[in-house]
Amino acid sequence: MNVLRVVALVSLSALTVSVVRAQQVAARSAKDGVYTIAQAKQGKIVYDESCLECHGTMASATPDMAPLLNDYVFQASWKDRSLAELFDKIRNTMPPNKAGTLSRQQLVDLVAYILSANALPAGDVPLTDDTETLKQIRLDAGHP
Secondary structure, three states: OHHHHHHHHHHHHHHHHHHHHHHHOOOEEHHHOOOOHHHHHHHHHHHHHHOHHHHOOOOOOOOOOOOOOOOHHHHHHHOOOEHHHHHHHHHHHOOOOOOOOOOHHHHHHHHHHHHHHOOOOOOOOOOOOOHHHHHOEEOOOOOO
């Protein structure tokens, strides 16, 4: 009988630890305010210098230009994807013919600006360029 109690307690303890760990690494949403306004302003500067030529303003689609980064197509494409994926996509492919030239800080500021342009709320803590943290944040752009 004592052996069964020990097994039950050990199993219950392991389950409790698993639940706590799962809650600690649960995915967050960009709707939780994961960047700051100041960071998005810095990101707009990066956007204007490195992205505007191809993507145009965030205001409207322009024929013969790269897709908007804040329209329903972008939002649908990225809805369930992580900010790490967006960060890496930009880092590895943008700007065309100059991929890899933006610093990690410029990239994270640019991601903050894209979040802002998608009407996702700002918060009090800047978005980090830490890949593991970015993997835990879903873009979640658009309406629920």
